Amino acid sequence: MSEPATEHVSVMPDEIVHWVGEIRPRTIVDGTYGGGGHTRLLLDVLADDDDDSAGSPHSTGSLIIGMDRDPAVIRRDDRPDALGGDRRVELFLGSYEKSPAALAHCGRTHADALVLDLGLSSDQLNDRERGFSFTIEDAELDLRFDPESGMPAYQWLAYTDETDIANAIYQFGEERYSRRIARQICLRSKQREPVRTVGDLVEICRRCVPRSKNHDIHPATRTFQALRIAVNDELAILQRTLATAADWIAPGGRIAAISFHSLEDRIVKNAFREDPRWEVLTKKPLRPTDAEVQANPRSRSAKLRVAQRTALPSS
Numbered sequence: 168m169s170e171p172a173t174e175h176v177s178v179m180p181d182e183i184v185h186w187v188g189e190i191r192p193r194t195i196v197d198g199t200y201g202g203g204g205h206t207r208l209l210l211d212v213l214a215d216d217d218d219d220s221a222g223s224p225h226s227t228g229s230l231i232i233g234m235d236r237d238p239a240v241i242r243r244d245d246r247p248d249a250l251g252g253d254r255r256v257e258l259f260l261g262s263y264e265k266s267p268a269a270l271a272h273c274g275r276t277h278a279d280a281l282v283l284d285l286g287l288s289s290d291q292l293n294d295r296e297r298g299f300s301f302t303i304e305d306a307e308l309d310l311r312f313d314p315e316s317g318m319p320a321y322q323w324l325a326y327t328d329e330t331d332i333a334n335a336i337y338q339f340g341e342e343r344y345s346r347r348i349a350r351q352i353c354l355r356s357k358q359r360e361p362v363r364t365v366g367d368l369v370e371i372c373r374r375c376v377p378r379s380k381n382h383d384i385h386p387a388t389r390t391f392q393a394l395r396i397a398v399n400d401e402l403a404i405l406q407r408t409l410a411t412a413a414d415w416i417a418p419g420g421r422i423a424a425i426s427f428h429s430l431e432d433r434i435v436k437n438a439f440r441e442d443p444r445w446e447v448l449t450k451k452p453l454r455p456t457d458a459e460v461q462a463n464p465r466s467r468s469a470k471l472r473v474a475q476r477t478a479l480p481s482s
């Protein structure tokens with residue numbers, strides 16, 4: 168049975184094409200392939216195979232390596248009649264942290280560009296079985312990018328003690344009512360009615376979080392973000408990847424990273440600042456235009472930072 172086509176609209180597409188295209192890359196890692204929108208656009212800026220001035224000395228034919236942790240994404244597009252069927256695209260199931268292994272599999276040591284478009288796609292948000300959207304209340308609270316490995320969020324809540332749940336909700340969601348929420352989650356477990364569905368958690372958040380003044384943020388927003396980050400270990404993966412990316416991105420190569428909340432953005436900003444092998448090209452993060460936000464409201468919190476690998480040798 169074929170997987171449905173994507174509904175995801177790529178964020179800051181022109182900016183990604185501009186900042187990556189400028190260096191005429193020969194090897195690009197699209198670390199968060201998702202709907203494949205950025206990969207599709209980047210095909211147009213890949214160096215031609217006969218373009219000698221382009222790319223790192225280590226690469227061979229022009230290639231985009233698309234990686235995603237979500238098996239449904241790779242199943243959907245790794246087919247002859249989809250983007251994975253293009254000879255310039257290789258798709259891999261797995262975390263972008265494994266980029267060096269994917270490069271090695273393609274006979275390369277270095278990439279010229281890494282694109283990260285963090286968070287989740289509209290396809291995942293709309294999937295009734297993933298638990299990402301708090302409007303689909305009867306869905307199991309799963310929240311994993313890869314539902315075939317690790318622990319769904321409802322199990323994580325059942326195995327984790329109250330203090331650690333509260334700390335995760337505070338640290339990853341910046342939710343000031345984290346302790347109240349954690350207490351209610353654990354109370355339900357003690358009463359043998361553990362949180363299982365999206366609706367169970369939404370109901371707790373509604374009781375614990377006072378409505379924001381202008382009602383612009385749903386009371387469950389921060390808690391869902393926190394649990395998703397915890398279950399997928401998102402921030403640690405981002406941090407580890409950026410800390411070592413200069414080892415496998417060729418001098419002159421670039422990272423373009425789009426983040427959607429301050430915790431991600433801080434990690435990107437600090438990783439670029441702290442490593443002299445990166446020259447920051449965007450002193451301030453770039454934001455989507457008003458027209459893009461109007462056309463694609465999901466883009467409203469996006470921040471794009473770009474850095475270029477200097478010629479300093481790997482440490």
Ligand SMILES: C[S@@+](CC[C@H](N)C(=O)[O-])C[C@H]1O[C@@H](n2cnc3c(N)ncnc32)[C@H](O)[C@@H]1O
Nearest residue numbers: 177199201202203204205235236262263284287
């Ligand atoms: C916002 S979407 C990307 C959309 C894509 N850039 C496009 O234009 O269609 C983010 C994707 O990253 C994936 N993802 C999240 N963390 C990941 C990780 N550590 N490694 C690989 N993929 C990851 C998610 O499964 C999701 O499909």
